[in-house]
Every structure is written in C-alpha cells, then in structure tokens.
Amino acid sequence: MESSDARRANRAAVLGHLLALGAATRVAIGRATGLSKATVSRVVDELMHDGLVREGGPMSGGGPGRQALALRLAGEDRVVCGVDLGGTHTRFLVTDLGGRVRAWARESTPHDRDAAGIAAWLAGHIGALTGDTAPSATAIGLPGAVHPGTGAVRTVPNLPQLEGTALREALDGLLTGVLAFDNDVNAALRGEVTAGAARGHGTAVLVAAGTGLGAAVHLDGRPLPGRTGGVGEFGVLPHGAGTLEDAISGGGMVRRARERGHAVGDAAEIFAAAANGAGTGLRAVLDEAREALGVLLTAVTVAYEPEVVVLGGGVAPAFGPWLPGLRAALAEVTPRPPLLRPSALGDPAGAIGSWVTALQAVYQGMDVALPDLGGVATTVLKHLTKEDPHVPASPA
Amino acid sequence: MESSDARRANRAAVLGHLLALGAATRVAIGRATGLSKATVSRVVDELMHDGLVREGGPMSGGGPGRQALALRLAGEDRVVCGVDLGGTHTRFLVTDLGGRVRAWARESTPHDRDAAGIAAWLAGHIGALTGDTAPSATAIGLPGAVHPGTGAVRTVPNLPQLEGTALREALDGLLTGVLAFDNDVNAALRGEVTAGAARGHGTAVLVAAGTGLGAAVHLDGRPLPGRTGGVGEFGVLPHGAGTLEDAISGGGMVRRARERGHAVGDAAEIFAAAANGAGTGLRAVLDEAREALGVLLTAVTVAYEPEVVVLGGGVAPAFGPWLPGLRAALAEVTPRPPLLRPSALGDPAGAIGSWVTALQAVYQGMDVALPDLGGVATTVLKHLTKEDPHVPASPA
DNA sequence: GCAATTTGTTTCAGGGTGAAACCAAAGGGG
DNA sequence: CCCCTTTGGTTTCACCCTGAAACAAATTGC
Numbered sequence: 140m141e142s143s144d145a146r147r148a149n150r151a152a153v154l155g156h157l158l159a160l161g162a163a164t165r166v167a168i169g170r171a172t173g174l175s176k177a178t179v180s181r182v183v184d185e186l187m188h189d190g191l192v193r194e195g196g197p198m199s200g201g202g203p204g205r206q207a208l209a210l211r212l213a214g215e216d217r218v219v220c221g222v223d224l225g226g227t228h229t230r231f232l233v234t235d236l237g238g239r240v241r242a243w244a245r246e247s248t249p250h251d252r253d254a255a256g257i258a259a260w261l262a263g264h265i266g267a268l269t270g271d272t273a274p275s276a277t278a279i280g281l282p283g284a285v286h287p288g289t290g291a292v293r294t295v296p297n298l299p300q301l302e303g304t305a306l307r308e309a310l311d312g313l314l315t316g317v318l319a320f321d322n323d324v325n326a327a328l329r330g331e332v333t334a335g336a337a338r339g340h341g342t343a344v345l346v347a348a349g350t351g352l353g354a355a356v357h358l359d360g361r362p363l364p365g366r367t368g369g370v371g372e373f374g375v376l377p378h379g380a381g382t383l384e385d386a387i388s389g390g391g392m393v394r395r396a397r398e399r400g401h402a403v404g405d406a407a408e409i410f411a412a413a414a415n416g417a418g419t420g421l422r423a424v425l426d427e428a429r430e431a432l433g434v435l436l437t438a439v440t441v442a443y444e445p446e447v448v449v450l451g452g453g454v455a456p457a458f459g460p461w462l463p464g465l466r467a468a469l470a471e472v473t474p475r476p477p478l479l480r481p482s483a484l485g486d487p488a489g490a491i492g493s494w495v496t497a498l499q500a501v502y503q504g505m506d507v508a509l510p511d512l513g514g515v516a517t518t519v520l521k522h523l524t525k526e527d528p529h530v531p532a533s534p535a
Numbered sequence: 536m537e538s539s540d541a542r543r544a545n546r547a548a549v550l551g552h553l554l555a556l557g558a559a560t561r562v563a564i565g566r567a568t569g570l571s572k573a574t575v576s577r578v579v580d581e582l583m584h585d586g587l588v589r590e591g592g593p594m595s596g597g598g599p600g601r602q603a604l605a606l607r608l609a610g611e612d613r614v615v616c617g618v619d620l621g622g623t624h625t626r627f628l629v630t631d632l633g634g635r636v637r638a639w640a641r642e643s644t645p646h647d648r649d650a651a652g653i654a655a656w657l658a659g660h661i662g663a664l665t666g667d668t669a670p671s672a673t674a675i676g677l678p679g680a681v682h683p684g685t686g687a688v689r690t691v692p693n694l695p696q697l698e699g700t701a702l703r704e705a706l707d708g709l710l711t712g713v714l715a716f717d718n719d720v721n722a723a724l725r726g727e728v729t730a731g732a733a734r735g736h737g738t739a740v741l742v743a744a745g746t747g748l749g750a751a752v753h754l755d756g757r758p759l760p761g762r763t764g765g766v767g768e769f770g771v772l773p774h775g776a777g778t779l780e781d782a783i784s785g786g787g788m789v790r791r792a793r794e795r796g797h798a799v800g801d802a803a804e805i806f807a808a809a810a811n812g813a814g815t816g817l818r819a820v821l822d823e824a825r826e827a828l829g830v831l832l833t834a835v836t837v838a839y840e841p842e843v844v845v846l847g848g849g850v851a852p853a854f855g856p857w858l859p860g861l862r863a864a865l866a867e868v869t870p871r872p873p874l875l876r877p878s879a880l881g882d883p884a885g886a887i888g889s890w891v892t893a894l895q896a897v898y899q900g901m902d903v904a905l906p907d908l909g910g911v912a913t914t915v916l917k918h919l920t921k922e923d924p925h926v927p928a929s930p931a
Numbered sequence: 932g933c934a935a936t937t938t939g940t941t942t943c944a945g946g947g948t949g950a951a952a953c954c955a956a957a958g959g960g961g
Numbered sequence: 962c963c964c965c966t967t968t969g970g971t972t973t974c975a976c977c978c979t980g981a982a983a984c985a986a987a988t989t990g991c
Contacts, residue, residue: 145540145947166969175949180970204968205956293870342762363754365840366738367871372837375868377830434773441768442838444761472771474689475763541978562938571980576939600937601987 146182149174151506153182157192157212158507161237164198164207183210191505212236219501220265220274221494223323223487224281226250226297226350229261230490232523233268236275236501238515240522242268243490253300258309265314276317278496280326280489281306282351284368290320293368296351317500321493323347324371324451325362327484328355329492331449334516335483340446344371344439344477349452352388354435356443373438378431386431389454395424410457429461433468440473451482487523491516542578543902545570549578550903553588553608557633560594560603579606587901608632615897616661616670617890619719619883620677622646622693622746625657626886628919629664632671632897634911636918638664639886649696654705661710672713674892676722676885677702678747680764686716689764692747713896717889719743720767720847721758723880724751725888727845730912731879736842740767740835740873745848748784748831752839769834774827782827785850791820806853825857829864836869847878883919887912 152172157163160171169179186192195209218241223230225248233242249260265277283295283302295301310318321329328337328345337343341360347353354371356363363370374384385391389406396403399420403409413421439448450458458465462479469476484491495516499509548568553559556567565575582588591605614637619626621644629638645656661673679691679698691697706714724733724741733739737756743749750767752759759766770780781787785802792799795816799805809817835844846854854861858875865872880887891912895905 149948164969176970177950177972178948180972181948202968203958203966205970207969358754358759363839366842367840367869369837369869370840372869373834375837376834438769438772438834438838441765441771442834443759444763444766446762473763473765473768545978560938572939573941573981574979576941577978598937599935599989601939603938 146185147506149178149182150186151508153179153186154191154212154505154507157210158236158502159511162195162198162209162211164209166207168210187213216272217275217501218269218272219494219497220269220277221326221490221492221497222261222265222277222279223326223489223493224248224257224261224279224298225323225489226282229264230487230523231264231268232487232490232494232519233265233274234494234498234519236498238498238512238519240519243523244268248298250298254305255309257298257301258306258313262310262313273315274497276319276497276500277310277314278319278321278326278493278500279310280321280323280493282323284372285320285322285325286368287364287366292320317497317504319496319500321496322353322355322368323489324353324355325364326490326492326496327451327482327488328357328449329362329495330484330488330490330516331451331482331492332357332360333495333512334491334520335488336449336480337447338483338513340478342443342445343447343449344443344445345449345451345482346435346439346455347452348387348389348432348450348454348458350388350390352384352391352435353452354439356445358443373435376434376438378434379427383431383435386427387435387454392424392428392454395427396421399424406454407457429464432458432461433465436465436469436479437472440469440477444473444475445477447478447480449480449482451485451488455482484520485524487520490523491519494519542581545574545578546582547902547904549575549582550587550608550901551898553606554632554898554903555907558591558594558605558607560605562603564606612668613671613897614665614668615890615893616665616673617722617886617888617893618657618661618673618675619722619885619889620644620653620657620675620694621719621885622678625660626883626919627660627664628883628886628890628915629661629670630890630894630915632894634894634908634915636915639919640664644694646694650701651705653694653697654702654709658706658709669711670893672715672893672896673706673710674715674717674722674889674896675706676717676719676889678719680768681716681718681721682764683760683762688716713893713900715892715896717892718749718751718764719885720749720751721760722886722888722892723847723878723884724753724845725758725891726880726884726886726912727847727878727888728753728756729891729908730887730916731884732845732876733843734879734909736874738839738841739843739845740839740841741845741847741878742831742835742851743848744783744785744828744846744850744854746784746786748780748787749848750831750835752841754839769831772830772834774830775823779827779831782823783831783850788820788824788850791823792817795820802850803853825860828854828857829861832861832865832875833868836865836873840869840871841873843874843876845876845878847881847884851877880916881920883916886919887915890915 153168156168156171165179165183169176190213192210193213195211197206198209218233218235221232227248229246229248231244234240282297284293290307291304292301324347331337331345332343343357345355352374354373356371376383378386392406392409393403396409401420409421413425466479502509549564552564552567561575561579565572587609588606589609591607594603594605614629614631617628623644625642625644627640630636678693680689686703687700688697720743727733727741728739739753741751748770750769752767772779774782788802788805789799792805797816805817805820809821862875898905
C-alpha cells in the first residue's frame, strides 16, 4: 500500500471515476482522467491485485473494434449505514457503495434507556437491516454538539444520557467499521447540500427550528464544525426579554403561549389558532417569532454571506407565509441577500446526510474524493418517502 | 518555467526556506527541507539560472571543513508596499522582500479629492518612499467592503468617492506590480494574526469599534472574505431601539449622547465624563454600549467559535474595564469561550496587515508559501511606533 | 605537508510517466 | 471466406525526477 505520491493520486483518480461512472473501460477512464492508456492499465492492474477492482463482462459497445471489458469496483457488496438519532424517532438508511438502497427503517427512539441501552438498540436495528454484511462505515447524527476532534457529545437536551463519550464507547464494541458522529443539524445540511435545497451551493446555512433552535454552516463546500462543535448556536442570542430560541423554537413558542394563558399542545396549534382569528396573545407570540427569525437570518447573513439559507425542522413549514417579508427585510440589510428556501428533503434530510458522511468515510479510506452524489441521493430520497417503510435486506 | 509537478514543489520549498532564513547554504536547506543534497543542488542551479537566487560570499562557519557558500534571494532590492487608507489618516509602509523597513509615513488623507485625485496622491507618496525601485506589490486597506472577486468597493461612509472600481482603475495606470485591495478591518486582523494579539491562533476575530463598527474573521489560518466582502457586518443587527452599531461605535455613542442633550465631541469624552461622575444620561449610553458589546461578542462566538477575539479600533481602549465582565458573560453562553484581548498593534495594525498581503502576493508569484513573519513583523512594528515618523528611502 | 572534516557535484539505480509501436478482437465488404 | 478497418489493451522505450553513494574541493588543525 505504500505507493509513491504520484501513484496515490492516480489511484485516487481512477477509483473516483469508477465510482462516479459505475462501470467503465480502461480507455474511457483514460479519457476522463487525462491519464495515458499505459498508466491507466498499470494502475488498474495494481488495483485488481489489491482486490479493489474487478473485471466484469464485456461492455455493450456498438461499433466495430475489439470489445471493451467493463471494470467495476470490487466489494460492491460492502454497505454503509446512515442514522438520524432523534429525540422521538430514529431513521436508518443502508446502501451499498454505489448508493443502491438495501434497507431502511424509521423507529421510535427508546429515550428512556441509558447510553449502553441505546447503543445496543441501535446495533440491533443496524444488524437486522444489514444482515450478514456488516457496514463498512456507520455515521450517526444526534441532537447535540459533537466535538470535532474527540467526538465527545455535549448539550443533548432531548437525550441527556448521551452526554460525553458513553455512546461511542458502547457502540465501538458492537459495530465493526468506521463510526462517525455528528450533530443532527449538520447532518441535515449535508443532506440538503447533496441533494436538496442547497444543491450546488458551496456556502449554505441550515436554520433548524424544531423543539429547539440550531443552525449548521457550510463554507466553500465544507462544513464549519468549530472548535467544539458549537458553531451555529444562535439561539442563545438575547432578543426582547428572552433569547432567539425562546421566540422561534417550537418549545419556546409553546412556553410563551402558555405564559399568556393559552393552553396549547405544540407550535402547530398556535399557527392554526392564529389563522382562525384567535386572540391577540397568540398573535403576539407569532409576531415575536417572525421578528426574531428576521434577526436570526440577518445574523446568519452577515456572519457568513451564504448563497442560500435553508429553513428546516418541524416548525419550519409554518414559516412559509413569512418568506416574502423575510426576503424583503434581508434585502434591506445587504446588497446581495442569500436565497431563502424551505427544506427540500424534510425529515429524512438528517439520515441522508449521515449516509453521505458514512460513504465519505469509506471513500476517504480509499484515498478517493467523494463524487457528486446528487443523482443517487435523489433516488435514495424517493425510497425513503414513497415506498413501504420497511425494506428487509435482500441479497443481490 | 514549465517545470514538472515535483519540481515546482521543490523549488517552492527551497525558496521558502531561503526567504525564512535570509541566507543559507545548500546543505542547510537540505536539512531544513528534508531534500537530499543532490536535489537541492539541482534546484538551486535552476533557480540561479532563472535569476531568482544568487551566490553570496562565504558563510562564516566556525569549524573545520570546506567553507560553505551563502545563498541569497536575488532581487532583494525588490520592495513591497502596504497602505492603510483611513478616513482621516493614511499609513504607508515599504520594506524589501526580507522584511527590512525601507521607509514609512503617516499622512493626513486628502478626503476632499475625488478617486483619481486620491489615487494620484497615493501614487505620489509611494513613489517618494520607494524612490527608483517601484514596488513589486502594493496592498491597500480601505474602510469599505471589497468584493473578493472583482475588487469592487462598496459601503465607504468615510470616503464615498471610492465606491466602485474608480480607485483601482486610476491606480492601475500609476503603479506597476501587483495591486491588491482589502477591507481595512480585514487588513488589521491579518496584522494581529501575524504579529499581534492573535498570533498563533488559526481562528480569530477582530471587532473594530471606531467611527463605525466592523468585524473580520480568520478561520483555520485563512481570512473569510464572504461572497461580496460583507462578512462581519454585525453592526446592522438590531439592538434595543437601534442597531449594534448605534450602541457600540464611536459615531453612534456620540449621537445617542447628543440625543440625550449632552454636547460631546467624541466617544472618549463620554467615557471621561462618566468616569468623573457625570449625569445618568451618559452613563446610560455606556451601559447600553456594554450590553450591546456583550451581544456582539456572543454572536461572534456562536458564529465562529474563535480561539481569540481581538478588540480594536479607536474606541476599543476604553472597553478595557469591561473585559472581565464580558469574559464572564461569554463563559455563561459557551463552555469554552474565546480569549478576549485588546489589540496589540493598535493603529499600525492595518498597515502591517496590508504589507503582509503585499508580501504574500509576491511570494505567491514565486509559488512559495508565506513563511512565518512573526519575528520580522515585530521588528517592523518597532519602526512604526518608536522611530522618527519619516524614514526616507535609502539605498542598501 | 597531511589527516580530518565538511561542502558541493557527479554518477547510478529506482520509480514513475506518456508516446508509440505492438498484439488482440470485433465488424464489414468484396 | 479472407482481408481490411477499427478499437481495446499491453509492451517497449525514452524521459524526468529523486535519493544514496562515490567523488572532488576546500578549509582547519597538527
């Protein structure tokens, strides 16, 4: 494996184009990478010797001339797993390295168990979905700040038992392959950037308003993790008597409504009641939320000058009617305001983002840059939204 | 010049160490870069053939053995110029490529001239300071947002005639060499990162409170320019009845004091009067400023999780007594708050930062990464603060 | 003057590449 | 049916770059 510098780069280029194209001939790879036929042949020989590439049958070429042999990545039976571990629900997504969905599931999170119990539960479901082929990489998004270096978890209001490194330690013994953790909002943004509302934009922000309030940031195509994973916690900024999180998040809005004497169950009720001409108290809560959202978007805009800001999370769909007004407000603050869009992936965004992370980990282990996953991810999304909830793992 | 890939890298490595060490022998370069003697000799031959390196006299080596020949960068007579073009004063700094100060000056900005007039004035001073050796690169920091791609200038409240590309176009005809523009706060942060309060920190923020309010950001050692150069305009965030800029900047504080009926000339008077037990009106202005500064620092912290936040600008020294309280407030918001420090370079920070930019441009033209300038920059700073204001250009 | 020591150059083997010559296999026309 | 054309893949060769080692050069100390 200890190849020279040039060799590593060429191996990576060949593998990358093979991943992107699925199957290709040697000359096609040469044309695509700019390498000579000789070099491609040599590199492919080496890769086949290493067991990373295998020769498939003849390619269905139309014209005259010798029939080309298709090359494919060996080990397409390897799979990766993306998990979105939420406070109430957890999504699992298993695909092979080519992005073909093998299985997926959506389950209620057993939030009353301790870290080891949740780890066992996760490992059990992953095992059931992957069958006999253990995933080469598993990425898990969870509702807390994840330290980029150590992977330690902090600030998990919904699942406080996951604080620290307990989950990682327990899962390390239960799963093989690479194991990666990330904040759930970061994961969701990765999903939106790959195949959703931020597709094609290198600099994007996801504002996630659910029970709490969070934001994730991509700059020039790369996530901005921060020193301790706490980037984007704009919710702590003061606003009025409280904070932005108090005003915008579902939890905060419900609290405020109750303080004003309105017995509401969740944020959706507030929006619904206000639409039906309910009392001024609820309307005031919404006015405050809209105003605070404007402040948040302004802060995000001046902080990063993103090309697009995606509004996600459980409360976000209710923000729809405010978008024109918010866009106008942003245009007054900056000459080139960001695009303001609702989430395109919705709830599965986090699982898709984690799945991308897992794929990335595998590709990185092969020294290959991640190819564009947009098309594949869109297919994956269709699986997750249209088909039957449970797809049992089936051998190829 | 069309060397291969490996050759380019080795040329860059050799040039880089030559720049960092000033003068060195072939073997010393080999030890420092990890290259073999043979390779260093070959690369040096090529560089001498290209006229980039020349052989100096014998090196003063003590021990026995053959006397080593010193290698120096040819064209050490080349100079670069950094300029901080402010609303009232302008600083010029000229050094050779080794960082030795050739000349510097501090002049009143002729703010009543148009863009062409200011360009002519700048070119005149630069010409006087550089004499017959035209600068290889000139970098100019100015109080406005500079578009990273086009170099177009926007939002220059102090010097509105510089809006657009007029200054660049006028100067292009008057100066030879590379010409770079940047926001003055960005330049000052570059200075602080190179040799000031943010030295050694890859992720740093400079909050500049002067007539206006601005911020500049470095992430992982690189500036964050944003799409249109507008990153860091946190002053537009609403706070109380106005904005953060209204509350924190010198201009805003004076305006607020006058609204309350106090005839003050500048922000310093407000601080002085309050210290002498003046009326509650001025005290309220200061209380609001302190509170707004806390909000600003919180926003900066959650946006970037910087290792250090530097407070600069004309008003910043007055913030000194507030630092302990601000640190405590930040510690409540985040588990690992950034360091909070006053500017170490003060007013010359912008000129030093622009000078670093100019040096960088020259090095980049030679495919060389900028070596650590900390030591050199500290020497430069001593010149700018201790010696006589005017050092006429003197030939070596 | 001669050994010791350090600097710089030359030589040589090794790894890597692309261009081109060279086999191999398919289709098509007389 | 044979041969020609066309395309895919391999082998050969010249070239570039590097590091290790042998070698030449210069300087100190005895």
